[in-house]
Amino acid sequence: KAGVTQTPRYLIKTRGQQVTLSCSPISGHRSVSWYQQTPGQGLQFLFEYFSETQRNKGNFPGRFSGRQFSNSRSEMNVSTLELGDSALYLCASSLGGLASNTGELFFGEGSRLTVL
Amino acid sequence: GENVEQHPSTLSVQEGDSAVIKCTYSDSASNYFPWYKQELGKGPQLIIDIRSNVGEKKDQRIAVTLNKTAKHFSLHITETQPEDSAVYFCAAKKSSGDKLTFGTGTRLAVRP
Numbered sequence: 001k002a003g004v005t006q007t008p009r010y011l012i013k014t015r016g017q018q019v020t021l022s023c024s025p026i027s028g029h030r031s032v033s034w035y036q037q038t039p040g041q042g043l044q045f046l047f048e049y050f051s052e053t054q055r056n057k058g059n060f061p062g063r064f065s066g067r068q069f070s071n072s073r074s075e076m077n078v079s080t081l082e083l084g085d086s087a088l089y090l091c092a093s094s095l096g097g098l099a100s101n102t103g104e105l106f107f108g109e110g111s112r113l114t115v116l
Numbered sequence: 117g118e119n120v121e122q123h124p125s126t127l128s129v130q131e132g133d134s135a136v137i138k139c140t141y142s143d144s145a146s147n148y149f150p151w152y153k154q155e156l157g158k159g160p161q162l163i164i165d166i167r168s169n170v171g172e173k174k175d176q177r178i179a180v181t182l183n184k185t186a187k188h189f190s191l192h193i194t195e196t197q198p199e200d201s202a203v204y205f206c207a208a209k210k211s212s213g214d215k216l217t218f219g220t221g222t223r224l225a226v227r228p
Contacts, residue, residue, distance in 0.1 A: 056214075
């Protein structure tokens with residue numbers, strides 16, 4: 001069974017540019033959530049999508065957006081990049097998502113974004 | 117919202133010794149507490165979890181304890197091995213529909 005696939009694995013952008021990251025969940029999983037990982041800050045929740053609908057959103061500015069397609073694949077977009085957006089962006093898939101009282105998250109290996 | 121604090125941020129132990137990582141949470145309504153392990157270059161992976169109606173749970177060399185009154189929970193790893201070296205994250209979840217709030221992580225190094 002294939003795991004969660006994130007592309008690209010590494011990318012370098014300059015301030016002001018925009019970036020799109022992609023996540024393919026485990027087959028059969030309808031929930032995809034996105035996290036930003038930075039040293040000292042741990043995993044910060046960005047948003048969750050379930051069956052193409054955004055179900056939860058973290059405390060990030062509107063420059064961070066996402067969407068989910070009918071095949072459950074998800075993309076997140078960051079516009080007008082800032083130096084502070086440099087981070088590892090992780091996506092996680094799960095069967096029931098956050099609506100499940102527990103619900104194991106299966107993470108991808110992440111997309112490492114560097115903003116110069 | 118929920119706030120999860122995790123200590124220590126780094127931990128170095130000798131192979132064979134025990135390691136303990138502690139987390140506190142702020143919202144007494146939280147009822148699900150998972151622990152994730154992140155190896156170098158990989159995404160986090162669930163290693164053990166506990167619900168609020170249970171005080172302790174064990175799985176081979178790892179165990180988690182929960183003190184609801186004090187609002188803290190701990191990860192215990194016994195007989196540590198070099199492959200236990202990783203970053204460990206605790207997390208807390210309040211209810212169905214609520215997001216999972218993670219701690220800031222503990223980097224564990226097991227010296228051979």
